[in-house]
């Protein structure tokens with residue numbers, strides 16, 4: 546299935562903010578920005594919160610009905626593989642096939658030979674590329690050594706899904722963003738060639754980009770390097786997609802980890818310049834809007850939020866472990882629990898909310914809260930009752946965050 550040109554991946558760990566999220570996309574439509582929502586929740590998040598994939602489908606459909614949304618929307622089985630895909634099959638129409646773990650596995654020599662025979666050739670000089678795509682036999686062999694097994698596995702996962710769901714009823718994303726090293730534009734080209742050989746109708750592809758995409762905080766890295774790489778990737782997709790027989794509208798996917806404000810202007814400019822599509826996946830920062838709004842809502846909320854912070858500090862290893870590679874917390878700078886619980890609710894909210902111009906904003910505190918959602922899940926109805934009690938304030942924060950901090954700078 547093809548995707549609309551612009552899609553935004555939105556996470557909602559607790560499943561209460563579907564309407565508030567969709568409202569932000571309605572604001573965008575009112576301004577002429579046609580972005581379609583993709584509700585995403587990974588296997589890991591379902592496991593940590595104790596939810597099942599159909600709950601995400603139900604949330605999406607409820608929001609779509611309540612707001613009279615007449616445009617496309619999707620439900621993403623986020624970061625699945627052959628082991629985890631099955632429970633997502635029924636509820637999802639978008640599958641993010643994650644093959645990063647198979648990068649670097651040694652491929653069959655005969656498969657490498659076939660790849661070289663088919664795809665080695667003279668350098669590709671697409672207009673605008675910062676340097677030609679080299680695809681001599683050596684380059685193809687080197688790319689095969691890294692990626693061929695992974696892309697064969699993507700083929701296997703795709704065929705498994707396609708054996709159980711009608712062709713054309715779901716969109717395919719292939720992700721390598723959780724690899725240890727970024728993929729170059731030349732590697733992206735050869736990855737696409739491998740996917741084409743596997744017959745994977747990839748609609749969007751998520752490479753690992755240069756720089757750090759830590760959860761819920763801004764981009765860390767060289768913006769100039771990112772700019773060059775991102776534009777080269779766009780050019781590769783524009784030309785190589787059709788040449789390799791991949792689906793029309795193939796586009797890049799950025800697994801942003803949310804809030805990469807520093808590179809949003811670059812993305813905005815280059816997507817427009819190349820008339821490209823884009824899928825931008827945010828992380829579950831809706832939860833941070835929820836906990837900040839709850840903290841500011843009154844004494845009960847403040848106490849719950851401060852308590853979650855204290856627990857997260859006490860269980861630091863446990864809550865950070867699943868996200869270790871995508872966090873950059875300076876542990877020594879985390880304020881002690883007693884200090885945080887001495888703050889009033891508004892002060893605590895300001896530490897969490899991602900406003901870099903605010904002196905109280907604290908990226909360490911924000912990141913720790915980001916991964917502490919499991920502790921809010923443990924608080925159960927104590928937390929969700931507060932969400933319901935303050936749903937207007939929480940919803941306003943969720944909508945405002947997506948619209949003002951994300952959709953506007955990315956697409957307006």
Ligand SMILES: [Zn+2]
Pocket residue numbers: 624720722723800
């Ligand atoms: Zn990802």
